[in-house]
Each structure stands twice: as C-alpha cells, then as structure tokens.
Amino acid sequence: MNIPRYVPVAALSALLAAGLIAPLATGETAPGFWVEVLIGGLMTGVLYSLVALGFVLIFKASGVFNFAQGAMVLFAALAVARLAERMPVWAAVIGAVVIMIALAFAVERLVLRPLVNQDAVALLMATLGITFFLNGFGQSIWGSDIYEINLGIPREPMMVLGNVFEGGVLVNRDDIAAAITAVLLVGALAVFFRRTATGRALRAVADDHQAAQSIGIPLDRIWVIVWSVAGVVAIVGGVIWGGKLGVQFSISQVALKALPVVILGGFESVPGAIVGGLIIGVGEKMAEVFLAPPLIKAFDLAGGGIENWFAYVLALLFLLVRPEGLFGERRIDRV
Amino acid sequence: MKRTWRGALAVVALAAAASLATSGNALAQANEQFFPVLVYRTGAYAPNGVPWANGYVDYLKLVNARDGGINGVKITFEECETGYATDRGVECYERLKAKGPSGATTFQPLSTGITFALTDKSFTDHIPLITAGYGRADSVDGSVFGWNFPIGGTYWDAADILVQHVGKKLGGMDKLKGKKIALVYHDSPYGKEPIALLQERAKLNGFELILLPVTHPGVEQKATWLQIRQQRPDFVFLWGWGVMNSTAIKEAVATGYPRDKMYGVWWSGAEPDVLPAGDGAKGYNALVFLAPAGKGQVHNDIVKYVYDKGQGTGKKEDIGEVLYNRGMVSAMFGVEAVRKAQEKFGKKPLTGEQVRWGLEHLDITPDMIKKLGMAGFMEPIKTSCDNHEGAHAAMVETWDGKKWNVVPNSRYESDLKIIDPMIRSSAKKYAEEKKLPTRDCAKEDGA
Numbered sequence: 069m070n071i072p073r074y075v076p077v078a079a080l081s082a083l084l085a086a087g088l089i090a091p092l093a094t095g096e097t098a099p100g101f102w103v104e105v106l107i108g109g110l111m112t113g114v115l116y117s118l119v120a121l122g123f124v125l126i127f128k129a130s131g132v133f134n135f136a137q138g139a140m141v142l143f144a145a146l147a148v149a150r151l152a153e154r155m156p157v158w159a160a161v162i163g164a165v166v167i168m169i170a171l172a173f174a175v176e177r178l179v180l181r182p183l184v185n186q187d188a189v190a191l192l193m194a195t196l197g198i199t200f201f202l203n204g205f206g207q208s209i210w211g212s213d214i215y216e217i218n219l220g221i222p223r224e225p226m227m228v229l230g231n232v233f234e235g236g237v238l239v240n241r242d243d244i245a246a247a248i249t250a251v252l253l254v255g256a257l258a259v260f261f262r263r264t265a266t267g268r269a270l271r272a273v274a275d276d277h278q279a280a281q282s283i284g285i286p287l288d289r290i291w292v293i294v295w296s297v298a299g300v301v302a303i304v305g306g307v308i309w310g311g312k313l314g315v316q317f318s319i320s321q322v323a324l325k326a327l328p329v330v331i332l333g334g335f336e337s338v339p340g341a342i343v344g345g346l347i348i349g350v351g352e353k354m355a356e357v358f359l360a361p362p363l364i365k366a367f368d369l370a371g372g373g374i375e376n377w378f379a380y381v382l383a384l385l386f387l388l389v390r391p392e393g394l395f396g397e398r399r400i401d402r403v
Numbered sequence: 404m405k406r407t408w409r410g411a412l413a414v415v416a417l418a419a420a421a422s423l424a425t426s427g428n429a430l431a432q433a434n435e436q437f438f439p440v441l442v443y444r445t446g447a448y449a450p451n452g453v454p455w456a457n458g459y460v461d462y463l464k465l466v467n468a469r470d471g472g473i474n475g476v477k478i479t480f481e482e483c484e485t486g487y488a489t490d491r492g493v494e495c496y497e498r499l500k501a502k503g504p505s506g507a508t509t510f511q512p513l514s515t516g517i518t519f520a521l522t523d524k525s526f527t528d529h530i531p532l533i534t535a536g537y538g539r540a541d542s543v544d545g546s547v548f549g550w551n552f553p554i555g556g557t558y559w560d561a562a563d564i565l566v567q568h569v570g571k572k573l574g575g576m577d578k579l580k581g582k583k584i585a586l587v588y589h590d591s592p593y594g595k596e597p598i599a600l601l602q603e604r605a606k607l608n609g610f611e612l613i614l615l616p617v618t619h620p621g622v623e624q625k626a627t628w629l630q631i632r633q634q635r636p637d638f639v640f641l642w643g644w645g646v647m648n649s650t651a652i653k654e655a656v657a658t659g660y661p662r663d664k665m666y667g668v669w670w671s672g673a674e675p676d677v678l679p680a681g682d683g684a685k686g687y688n689a690l691v692f693l694a695p696a697g698k699g700q701v702h703n704d705i706v707k708y709v710y711d712k713g714q715g716t717g718k719k720e721d722i723g724e725v726l727y728n729r730g731m732v733s734a735m736f737g738v739e740a741v742r743k744a745q746e747k748f749g750k751k752p753l754t755g756e757q758v759r760w761g762l763e764h765l766d767i768t769p770d771m772i773k774k775l776g777m778a779g780f781m782e783p784i785k786t787s788c789d790n791h792e793g794a795h796a797a798m799v800e801t802w803d804g805k806k807w808n809v810v811p812n813s814r815y816e817s818d819l820k821i822i823d824p825m826i827r828s829s830a831k832k833y834a835e836e837k838k839l840p841t842r843d844c845a846k847e848d849g850a
Contacts, residue, residue, distance in 0.1 A: 225659050
C-alpha cells in the first residue's frame with residue numbers, strides 16, 4: 069500500500085503542533101507566559117532566517133553550499149562595529165557594503181573561478197576554507213573583544229496585551245525592529261529577483277547553468293552579484309545580532325543554527341528559509357522551557373540545555389519525512 | 404668544479420654557524436626557567452583570555468627586566484593558543500611540557516575543562532598545575548591531588564561566600580529559608596563545579612536551587628531568562644565566562660530582572676563582562692578575589708621596565724583591569740614558588756617536582772605583598788601539603804556603570820565547616836576511583 073507523501077509530513081506537523089500547545093492545554097503554564105515564549109522563539113527564528121537567507125541565495129544561484137555564511141555574518145558585523153567607532157552607523161554600514169562586495173569579488177576570482185566545474189564537495193571544502201580564513205582574518209584586523217553596535221533602540225522591555233493576559237506580555241523593541249527589517253529585506257529580495265533584469269538572470273542561472281550561459285548570461289558576474297547580495301544579507305543579520313548580543317566571534321558559531329533551518333525549509337527556497345527559521349526558533353525555545361525540565365526530572369539527567377541539539381533533531385525529523393525540505397524542489401533522477 | 408667547492412664550503416659554513424648557534428643557545432638555556440603560557444587570544448572567550456594573558460606575560464617580562472630573572476635565573480616562556488578547548492589545551496601541554504633545560508615549571512591553563520584533563524597527566528608527569536580561582540574544588544587536598552594548586556579560592560568557596568552574602572542582605576542566614584536562588588551556569592566542568600556546594604547549602608539553609616545551564620558559547624540565553632521570568636528567583640548567581648556574561652546581563656535587562664539581584668562568580672566580574680551591556684549593567688554584582696581592578700607599585704614597574712622599553716604585551720591603558728591583574732598575580736605565584744624552591748634546591752633551573760615543593764611552602768605575608776608592589780591586590784597566602792589553596796576569602800563588588808566598587812564590609816571567608824568535609828570526601832572518592840596512592844601530609848607538613 070502506498071502512503072501519500074503528505075501523510076508523514078502532516079503527522080509530524082500535527083505532533084509538533086500538539087507539543088506546542090500541550091503546556092497550554094494541560095494548564096501547566098499561564099497563557100501570557102506561553103505567548104512570551106512563543107514570541108521569543110519567533111524572534112529568535114527571524115534571526116536564524118536572516119542567516120539562512122544567505123545560504124539559500126548562494127545555493128540557488130550557484131549550487132554551492134556556502135559554509136562560510138556564518139563567518140560572513142561575523143566579518144560584516146565586525147566591520148560595521150569597528151567602522152562605527154569612527155563614523156555614524158549608517159556610514160559604517162555603507163563602508164561594510166563596500167567591503168563585502170570586495171570580498172565577493174575576491175571569492176569569485178580566487179576561489180570559485182579556479183574551481184569551476186569541480187565537484188560540489190570541492191566547492192563546499194573551499195567555503196570551509198573561506199570560513200576559517202574569515203574568522204581568523206576578521207579577528208586579526210578587527211580584534212577579538214566584544215564590540216557594540218548601537219542602533220539607538222532602548223533595551224528595556226515593553227509590556228503589551230495587559231488587558232488580555234494577566235500581567236501582560238513582555239516584548240523587546242529590538243526584536244520588533246528585527247522582525248520588521250527581516251520583512252523589508254525579504255520584500256526587497258523578492259522585488260530584486262522578480263522585477264530586475266539581474267534578478268531574472270540569477271533565477272535563470274539557478275534553473276539551469278548551461279542554458280543560462282548559452283543565452284549569454286555571464287556566470288562569473290552572476291556569482292559576484294549573488295555573493296555580494298549574500299554579503300549584504302550578512303550585514304543585515306550581523307547588525308541586528310550585533311546590536312542585540314554584541315559583536316564577537318561566537319556570532320559565527322550561533323549562525324550555524326541556520327543549517328537546520330535550511331535543511332528544514334529547503335536549500336533553494338527563500339520562503340523556506342523564513343518558515344524554517346520560525347519553526348526552529350519556536351521549537352527550540354518551547355523545548356528548552358517546557359520540555360527540558362520534565363525530561364531532566366524524569367530521567368535524572370545530568371542537566372544541560374537541550375535547545376542546541378533540539379533544532380537538529382527537528383531538522384532530522386523533517387529530513388526523514390521530506391528530504392528536500394518543506395519548500396525545496398523535489399529532485400527526480402532518472403536512471 | 405669551482406662551483407661545487409663553493410657550494411660545499413657554503414654548506415660547511417652554514418652547518419658550523421648552526422652548530423655554534425645551537426651550542427650558544429644551549430649555554431644560554433643552561434640558566435633559564437621555562438614557563439609555558441597557555442592562552443586564548445582568539446575565539447569566543449578571547450575578550451577575557453586576552454587581558455589575563457597580557458597580565459601573566461607582562462609580569463614574567465618584568466621579573467626579567469627589573470630583577471634579571473629569579474635570583475639570576477632568566478625566565479623564558481612560550482605562548483600556546485588553546486582557544487579554551489580541552490583538546491587543544493592538552494596538545495599545548497604535550498608540546499611544551501619538556502621545553503627548557505629543566506622542563507615546564509608549571510602550567511596555568513585558565514580553564515577548568517583543561518585542568519580536569521591535565522590533572523590525570525600530572526600524576527605521571529610531575530608538573531604542578533596552578534589553578535588560581537578555578538579548577539577542581541577538591542584539589543585543595545594535596546594528599547590526593549599532589550600537583551594541583553587552586554591558590555586563593557575554589558568554586559565551592561565562591562558559591563559559599565555568595566550564599567553568605569545574600570543571607571546577610573536578607574538579614575540573616577535563617578531568612579534564606581523558602582527563598583529561590585537560580586544558578587545560571589556555563590554548561591561545562593567550570594559551570595557545574597559549584598552545584599555540589601549549592602545543593603549542600605540549599606539543604607542546610609532551606610532555599611530552593613534552580614539550575615539553568617547555558618550551552619557554549621553562551622550567546623543564546625533567551626529560554627534561560629524566560630524561565631527566570633517565570634520562576635522569579637530572589638537571586639541569580641551567574642557562573643559564566645566570556646561573552647556569556649555580558650549576554651546574561653543584556654537578557655536580564657530584556658526580561659526586566661533587576662541587576663542588583665544578580666551575583667557573578669569572580670570570572671563573571673571583569674570589565675569585558677559589563678561594558679558591552681552598557682548602562683544595563685549598573686548595579687550588577689560580582690565576587691572579587693586576589694586582584695581587584697586598580698594599580699599599585701607593581702604596575703608602575705611594569706610601565707617603567709616593560710612598556711616604556713617597547714616590550715609591553717597589550718595596550719598600556721588596559722594595565723590594571725581586573726583580569727589583567729589576575730593574570731599578573733597568577734604569574735607571581737609561579738615565580739614565587741620557584742624562588743621559594745630555590746631556597747632548598749639552589750639558584751638554578753628547577754624541575755616541576757622541585758617547584759611543587761615551593762608551591763607547598765608558599766608563605767606570602769602582608770610584608771611580602773608590599774615588597775612585591777601588590778598591596779591591596781591580594782590576600783596573604785600560606786600553603787602546605789594538606790592545603791593547596793592557601794586562602795579562601797573574597798569580597799563583593801558592584802559595577803556603577805564606569806568602574807567596580809567593593810561593597811563595604813563584604814569580605815567573607817568560606818565556611819570550612821561545610822566545605823572541608825566535602826573536599827576530603829570528594830578527594831578520597833577520586834583517589835579510590837583512580838587507585839591513586841595518597842601522601843601523608845601530616846608527616847610532610849611536619850617535616
């Protein structure tokens with residue numbers, strides 16, 4: 069008997085939804101607090117999505133899984149933070165854009181061009197090399213302290229929905245700013261891909277490299293453009309993360325959370341990066357707050373946060389039932 | 404033919420020069436004491452690792468430049484980058500342990516995880532580990548942990564002192580009954596070390612202990628602070644390191660938890676921990692042991708003999724920061740241990756085993772502290788075979804937005820009635836598990 073493909077996905081989604089509302093349904097937690105955790109998860113998910121977008125853009129246009137996206141976020145954030153010590157933040161962001169475009173040129177010239185037509189694994193290893201280079205070089209030139217990016221957003225929390233939930237719901241202004249920025253960025257990317265000639269060329273390359281080349285689309289220029297766009301996305305992610313957490317090496321490690329996001333959402337899908345980020349963000353926060361304490365108690369565990377590995381478990385589950393990701397294109401290889 | 408001769412001559416000349424250089428080097432090395440320096444100047448923990456390393460190295464340079472070494476024995480040193488990772492720490496240890504004419508003097512890994520790994524090696528390599536303010540709390544017991552020296556304080560002391568302080572704030576230890584204390588800790592051997600003591604204290608004083616682990620590197624704490632918001636503990640103890648500390652303070656601001664109810668261990672109370680949090684860090688408290696921020700005679704000497712000669716390791720303006728001073732004092736322990744051991748073994752390069760004798764006979768009196776130019780920066784220390792710690796006191800300080808201020812009347816000594824039995828029982832258990840021989844410290848200390 070053939071089970072339709074949507075059944076395991078629907079079953080897994082139903083299971084996750086049940087887990088999501090379980091704390092609320094069992095009365096284990098106050099509704100206001102549940103909403104706070106949900107919002108916290110969504111906001112963290114937005115940050116993951118911003119990094120995941122960079123992965124997706126490069127994969128879409130060149131088929132390269134850019135492991136260096138996290139390092140690019142760190143490099144961009146360090147550039148903005150250190151330049152902002154000498155100039156206004158907006159000028160520092162422009163400076164960082166110039167730096168990231170220069171980086172895109174260097175990557176295309178020194179790494180991608182010599183490796184054209186090589187295996188995807190060779191390109192992946194090359195991006196691993198770029199990761200180590202950017203992490204080390206970034207710290208060498210910009211320093212390894214914790215640097216501030218002051219966006220002028222007050223850090224004190226706001227209480228909202230006081231008339232709906234007892235005590236209200238705590239929301240942070242920088243989270244709201246991050247969410248609005250993410251929406252604007254996705255909108256801008258959508259316009260870029262759909263309404264501009266370059267965007268259409270990028271989509272053509274994504275669909276079929278050889279066909280795109282045969283109609284005169286220069287592949288090297290496209291690669292520079294897409295790495296530059298990924299660099300700008302890295303700046304946006306870096307500025308938001310840096311403004312929230314401070315700019316430091318650890319950003320590049322946390323950015324690796326974008327991996328389960330793209331696994332879950334699909335390597336080639338911009339909406340997948342957004343939805344995947346939100347699912348991972350909400351999933352891990354809910355798991356850490358509501359699932360970890362009873363688990364530790366029931367199995368007398370040594371402790372330890374579960375949110376770090378929970379994101380990957382979630383991605384693996386989706387991988388089992390839908391290998392191409394929620395929004396990924398299904399590949400059928402005919403033998 | 405001519406060319407061949409010339410080539411051969413050049414090779415011979417080079418070989419002769421190399422052998423001369425080597426023998427010259429060997430001669431020069433003959434009167435040198437080698438200090439391996441395990442540091443982390445890059446990575447997630449670099450903001451805290453760099454100032455400590457600068458203080459440590461500057462002090463070694465000072466002893467050479469000002470005093471001509473330790474009683475004429477020049478100090479040599481080599482840095483090795485661990486990145487705060489245990490595997491890389493062990494790799495550095497293996498690379499440096501046999502360097503110098505008498506091998507490594509002592510290792511100071513500035514990492515509890517690396518300390519745990521090196522402790523097992525110390526039993527066979529006989530190189531002391533100085534872990535001033537970190538490492539295994541039970542390693543105070545020198546009868547079992549013959550090579551570990553947690554000089555100046557352990558995490559059990561720190562946790563005990565914090566409980567005493569919040570008890571005093573409430574108006575007495577009995578007032579702790581029914582209160583909630585949350586421990587936000589780095590999920591590593593370092594962060595887990597105080598749990599045993601706090602659980603013991605929770606039983607004794609009747610407070611509820613909430614354990615909230617934060618995974619490396621500690622920048623994701625949203626869920627942790629949401630739990631704090633839900634459970635509303637009366638106090639939060641912070642056992643963080645590196646970027647985890649400033650993130651914790653920022654998340655406390657974001658969830659509205661009052662900073663004046665937050666208390667950090669002494670590794671969560673330096674400038675890099677509060678500065679990134681800006682005004683939000685005002686009112687945050689932390690412990691200080693050994694070396695608070697500030698400058699004394701020793702700093703003037705470092706400027707005069709090291710920085711003014713262009714030999715400074717870091718930036719001149721960073722001299723006197725909390726972690727710089729702690730690195731400096733940590734280096735001083737190694738230097739003074741060598742000096743002490745020279746009294747018994749002679750003014751020559753000493754082996755790790757000989758330096759261990761010096762470490763077990765350290766007696767840093769107030770007069771000596773003054774002579775070292777460190778008045779106001781440390782407690783007197785007196786070690787023995789039985790007590791590898793030498794002092795167990797700390798103070799509480801508060802960040803006012805610009806600098807750390809010591810809270811008046813906040814000097815505490817940890818309660819040995821509680822801690823000592825824990826140390827002895829844990830050390831005994833360790834010795835039994837590892838089938839280690841124990842030393843008769845009563846006899847050795849009496850000798």
